[in-house]
Amino acid sequence: MLLYIRYLLLTVLSKAERVFEAAERLRGVQIECSPATELISKYNYKNVLIYCDPPYMAETRSGGTQYKKEMSDEDHEILLNQLLKHPGPVLLSGYHSDLYDSMLCDWDYIELKAYAQSLEKKTKVIWANYSLKDKIDENKYSQMSFV
Template sequence: MSYLGSKAASGVYQRIIAEMPPHDTYIETHLGGGTVMLRKPPARHNWGIDIDPETVEAFNQDNPDFLDSLADNLFIDVGDAVGFLEHFDFSSAGRVLIYADPPYLHETRSSRARYRHEYSVGDHKRLLMCLRSLPCTASVILSGYPSDLYDHQLVGWRSKEFQAMTRGGARTEKIWMNYPEGHAYPPHICR
């Protein structure tokens, strides 16, 4: 199944995975087709969350071998990203990496295509506030198109831009990370 915002385009998931720090627990909060989760080396514990029950069902049906290979260490759930993160027990999860790939901000899109479960500007702000308030044992990678809202809300986070092929042609993708290059966890937060 093809997903709007999929990271399956050539070079996209590779660039995201190349930025991942070492981690014991991996959480993908907007699973979609799970391109990144399916291609990265598995962590000790792996969580895939998506608000759309049909998306979760499709992921489960399309990836039986992956599910079987990580049977005791993989949890795929229907749920809201922020709600999941607010209730997750970070204290016993070791080093956590969260990859968040929410629906693109409307103002950054060149296409009229829509997600089944859209995000309002308020939803984006709620997600950003949640990601900024996570414990220092959590590293975050956030995907999107270049955005003033994200840049303003994520001051102090590093970012990288790269070109990706979309249904509408080449676009600049951006990832924001809350840890310095070469470090797993932000030293200025974990003092």
């Protein structure tokens, strides 16, 4: 019994240490839980980088419903219009779709080979409203295709 209590105590202390480490890393970080469109409007400044990883469009997924809050095609279009107007740098994750490809046709993008939840091989896309080729060393990331 004493060994078990010692084990529990060490486990709790170990987890507590990780919590303190995480708290230290997050010092000065502001976390907000709001709809993306509200946050984009609130932080619509040239010096704000937005990384947006919205729920993927239903047409690009093979697994059906995967999110608590699904986005309609109209929601995606509203989000994209807002990101297109953002004066600062934007990175956006997703999969190729007619909507994204047409609205983001002037943006740079890279393709990443990935596996979906269904273990199906997919090509994930990261779009940017600035040149990615200048920022990423292609030799370091051989799984990426620069387009």
